[in-house]
Structures are given as structure tokens and as C-alpha cells.
Amino acid sequence: MQGISMSNTMQRRQFSVLACVFQSIFVALFAIFGEFHNHEEDKHNRVHANYPMFQDIHTMINDAGRSLVVHCFGAYFGLAAAKVCHRQNTMVVDDDESSGHSSELFAMLAKAACTTATFMLSSLADHLGRFNMAHIQSSSLAGGIAIGAFANVILYPHHAIVVGAAAALISVVGHPKILEKRLSIQDTCGAHSLHGLPSLLAGFLSALFVLLYEPSEYGPNFVEQYSAIYPQWKGSGQPGAHRDLRTQSFFQLAGLGLTFLTAIFGGLFCGWVMNWSLLNQVQPKPSYExxxxxxxxxxxxxxxxxxxxxxxxxxxxxxxxxxxxxxxxxxxxxxxxxxxxxxxxxxxxx
Known part of the structure; x- marks a missing residue:
């Protein structure tokens, strides 16, 4: 039986090996042949600047996909509230948190084409080379969240591919229920691994990509393009604009930290209110029935x-x-x- 089990495990790992090889080839092809050409710029494109969401915590940073103000804030606001509302016996008395076989099957069929990295890492993370449906259902979406804060900054396709693979990696690795075991935070929907960790990655990488690209790489009309991304850039010519690349990178990190802290303290306050006896009418058992x-x-x-x-x-x-x-x-x-x-x-x- 042990020989059969090892044989089946090796067969399952074949997918991960092949996926890793083809993913590496894919990244290499984009790195070699993918290039941003100046003549592809449309000089007649109009730049529409929208009002920044949550302006008080936006601090004039670049967050085109709302990875910080939506995913980071929402995830850690909810987790902080869950920490305050945690019941000591909830994880002991409830055994029905898992989903049924049918939902797992349909989730796998729906997500199979989303990304190869999640399938590869999920198989590698299991000691028998199996797929974990919790990974497939959530981590395959992490790449879009991770790149959301700087999607309008990326110039080369292979950078986007690497970011997506990194997001899948941290999401799969961060999926084990460490929050429940160590911090007594019940994360039933995986907000930390699906939204929280990728959004934190997005914040750090948004600061990194400010320093990675020179403004001149954005084409002949780079002043207009770069000023649309970073309105406070000193080369924009706007009144009061004084930031260089290093300063803008610092503001990206400041925006991440401010969003994270606002979410944590706001969630703690919300959980404290929800724990009032007048509002806390949910029966402790069964919580997952x-x-x-x-x-x-x-x-x-x-x-x-x-x-x-x-x-x-x-x-x-x-x-x-x-x-x-x-x-x-x-x-x-x-x-x-x-x-x-x-x-x-x-x-x-x-």
C-alpha cells in the first residue's frame, strides 16, 4: 500500500513539475520578446482622473485597482472585528465549517482556467501531492488583488506574471489556519489569505515599482503619463508638486500602513460594539449549521x-x-x- 501511495503521489506531482517548467518558459518569453514601444502610445488619449476613494486615508498615492483601500481595509477590518467577537468554545463545538463535495467540484471546474500557479503550489504544499480546494477557490484570485495597486504602472508583461505567481505563493502558504490557532481569530472565508496578504504585497510592490521605473520609460509624453499616475511628482509642473521618486515610494508605504491601522482599529471598535448584549444575540452553537x-x-x-x-x-x-x-x-x-x-x-x- 505504501508503494502504491508513493506512486500516486509522484503522478500528482507531475502536474506541478510540468506547470513550473511551462510557467518559467512563459515568463522567459515575455522577458525576452515583450517590450514597451513608444510608437504604441496614443497621444490623443484623454486622462480622466477620478476622485480618490477614502480620500482621508488615500494620502495621494497610486492605487488604481483599489487593492489598499478596498481589499486591505476590508480584510483586516473584518479580522479585527472577528478577534473581538471571538468565542472561546466556537472552534471546539463546531465541526461543520467545511463545504460539501459538490461545491468543491463545481469550484474546481470554475477556477481551473484562472491560474496555473495556484494549482502548482497547492499540489506541492500537500504531502501526497493533492489539490486543496481552499487554495483553488481563493488563492487563484490573489494575483488580481496583488497587482491592483500598480496595474497602471507596469510596463513589461513578465513583471505582471511574476507578481501573480508571488501572490499565489503567499496566499497558499498563508492559508493554514494560523490566525485561528495562534490569535483566536475565526477567518471562515479566508479573508487573510485571499485579500489581506495579497493587498499587503500590493502595497509593498507599489512602493518598489516607483523606484524600478524611470519616468522617461513611459514614452515621449511621459510627463503627462507619469503625472496622471503620481499627481504630486515634481516634474508634473503642478503647483505644490514636489515629490521625487524616493519620496513617492515612501508615501506608497505610508498609505499602506495608514490603511492597515485604520482597518485594525476600526474593526476592533466595530467588534466591541457588536459584542454588546443588546446586539449579540447569535446562538453560540451551532455556529456553522x-x-x-x-x-x-x-x-x-x-x-x-x-x-x-x-x-x-x-x-x-x-x-x-x-x-x-x-x-x-x-x-x-x-x-x-x-x-x-x-x-x-x-x-x-x-
Whole structure:
């Protein structure tokens, strides 16, 4: 059995090896043949500057894809609130946090074409070379978040590819439930690995790419292009513009830090408010029971049309209690019988 297991593991790792080889070839081809040409610039393009979101924490930084003000702020605001709202026995009494087999299968089919890096790293991270659906479902989106803060800065395709691969790497590596084990923060949707870590990477790389590119690399009308990206650049000619590249890089880091701290303290305050006894009415158990929040309750959509125990919730259906309402899973056959007895046609429902 051990020989068969090792053989299957090696077969699974073949995908990771091949994916790594082709990904390296892909990056090399773009690095060699991909180039930004000045004649491809359209001098007649108009630059539309939109009002920066969350201007008080934006600090005049470049964040074209809102990786900082949306993903970083949202992720760590929620995690800080989750820390305050954490219940000591939640992770002990609840075993239903995982998703079902069908949802995992559909998630894999939907995400398979998104990125190869996540599949490769997920397989390498498992001791048997298997794919972790938590990685596939979330980490395959991390590249778009990581490059969002400087997508309008990138000039060479291979830089974007490397950033996407790095985002997949930190997202997969950061996915293990360290927050739950070490900090008692319940991150049920993986906000830290999907949004938080890639957004932090985006903030640091946005500061790096300020120093990596010279303004002259943006073409003959680089003054207009560069000023649209960094309005406070000293070469823009605008009143009060005085920043050089190093200063702008520092402001990118300052924007990341300010966003992160605002999210943390704002989330802590929000969690403190949510812990008030007036608002904190959620039953501690079962926290992950779907029937407690989403599935059909004991009362019927058709009113009190059946009190014989043969309606939507039949007698052989298990009942999940949540507070004062009895919830039970939907019995399709019982529902159709109730509809037939009520004289309601299918057209009235669907």
C-alpha cells in the first residue's frame, strides 16, 4: 500500500513539475520578446482622473485597482472585528465549517482556467501531492488583488506574471489556519489569505515599482503619463508638486500602513460594539449549521395549509433548533405534495 501511495503521489506531482517548467518558459518569453514601444502610445488619449476613494486615508498615492483601500481595509477590518467577537468554545463545538463535495467540484471546474500557479503550489504544499480546494477557490484570485495597486504602472508583461505567481505563493502558504490557532481569530472565508496578504504585497510592490521605473520609460509624453499616475511628482509642473521618486515610494508605504491601522482599529471598535448584549444575540452553537440561518424554517411559504405533519417538513426529517424557531431541511417530495393539495399550479411558483 505504501508503494502504491508513493506512486500516486509522484503522478500528482507531475502536474506541478510540468506547470513550473511551462510557467518559467512563459515568463522567459515575455522577458525576452515583450517590450514597451513608444510608437504604441496614443497621444490623443484623454486622462480622466477620478476622485480618490477614502480620500482621508488615500494620502495621494497610486492605487488604481483599489487593492489598499478596498481589499486591505476590508480584510483586516473584518479580522479585527472577528478577534473581538471571538468565542472561546466556537472552534471546539463546531465541526461543520467545511463545504460539501459538490461545491468543491463545481469550484474546481470554475477556477481551473484562472491560474496555473495556484494549482502548482497547492499540489506541492500537500504531502501526497493533492489539490486543496481552499487554495483553488481563493488563492487563484490573489494575483488580481496583488497587482491592483500598480496595474497602471507596469510596463513589461513578465513583471505582471511574476507578481501573480508571488501572490499565489503567499496566499497558499498563508492559508493554514494560523490566525485561528495562534490569535483566536475565526477567518471562515479566508479573508487573510485571499485579500489581506495579497493587498499587503500590493502595497509593498507599489512602493518598489516607483523606484524600478524611470519616468522617461513611459514614452515621449511621459510627463503627462507619469503625472496622471503620481499627481504630486515634481516634474508634473503642478503647483505644490514636489515629490521625487524616493519620496513617492515612501508615501506608497505610508498609505499602506495608514490603511492597515485604520482597518485594525476600526474593526476592533466595530467588534466591541457588536459584542454588546443588546446586539449579540447569535446562538453560540451551532455556529456553522446552515439550517440555523439559510435553510427553510418550519413555517410554510403557502401559509398554514397543512398541519398534519405531511407538509414541507415531514415527520422523518431531522429538526435543527435555532433559538425559538425549528429549522428542517427541505423535503422536495413533501413540498410537491403540499403544493398539489393546495391547488397551486407550477406556473404560479416557477
Amino acid at each position: 446552515d439550517a440555523s440561518y439559510y435553510l427553510n424554517a418550519e413555517f410554510s411559504l403557502f401559509g398554514n395549509i397543512d398541519n398534519s405533519g405531511h407538509g414541507l417538513g415531514s415527520s422523518n426529517t431531522s429538526i435543527h433548533k435555532c433559538g425559538r424557531i425549528d429549522y428542517r431541511p427541505l423535503d422536495i417530495e413533501a413540498a410537491l405534495r403540499a403544493v398539489k393539495r393546495a391547488g397551486i399550479g407550477p406556473d404560479a411558483i416557477f
